[in-house]
Amino acid sequence: MFRICFVHQSVTMTTKHRLITDSFKVVKKARKGGKREKRSPPPSPENEAGNDAGKEELELRQFDMDWRFGPCTGISRLQRWERASLHGLNPPEEIRELLQKTHSEPKYNLSLWSEYPL
Numbered sequence: 001m002f003r004i005c006f007v008h009q010s011v012t013m014t015t016k017h018r019l020i021t022d023s024f025k026v027v028k029k030a031r032k033g034g035k036r037e038k039r040s041p042p043p044s045p046e047n048e049a050g051n052d053a054g055k056e057e058l059e060l061r062q063f064d065m066d067w068r069f070g071p072c073t074g075i076s077r078l079q080r081w082e083r084a085s086l087h088g089l090n091p092p093e094e095i096r097e098l099l100q101k102t103h104s105e106p107k108y109n110l111s112l113w114s115e116y117p118l
Contacts (some may be wrong), residue, residue, distance in 0.1 A: 003018055057107070060086050064112040072111040078103065078110070 066073050069084035071092050078099045084091040102108035 056102070059095065059098065060108060061112050063092070073113050073116075075111075076109050077111055078109065 060077060062078065063069070068085070069080060069089050073081050081091045081096050081099060099108065
C-alpha cells in the first residue's frame with residue numbers, strides 16, 4: 001500500500017501597505033480666472049473711527065489699571081480722576097478731557113471693574 005503524505009508548507013504572503021492615493025488618481029480642479037493676488041480691502045471710514053474709539057478705550061483701561069490714582073471700584077472714572085487730582089496724584093489731563101467729552105456714554109464713564117460685584 002501506498003501512503004500519501006501531505007507536506008504542509010507555510011506560505012508567507014507579504015502584503016504591501018498601500019495608500020488610497022495609489023488606487024485613485026488625484027484630480028485638482030482648475031480655478032476660474034487663473035491665479036489671483038490676495039489683497040486686503042482698503043480701510044473704511046467706519047474702521048478708522050473705530051480705531052480712534054479703541055485707542056480711547058485702551059487709554060481709559062490703562063487709567064483704570066494704574067493704582068497710583070487710587071481704587072476705582074464704586075465710582076465713575078471722572079470721580080476717580082477728580083479725587084486723584086484733589087490728593088495731588090497728578091492724573092493725566094488727557095484722560096480728564098476724554099472723560100468730559102464722552103461723559104454721557106456708560107462704556108467711557110464706568111471703570112473696567114464696574115461689571116464685577118463688590
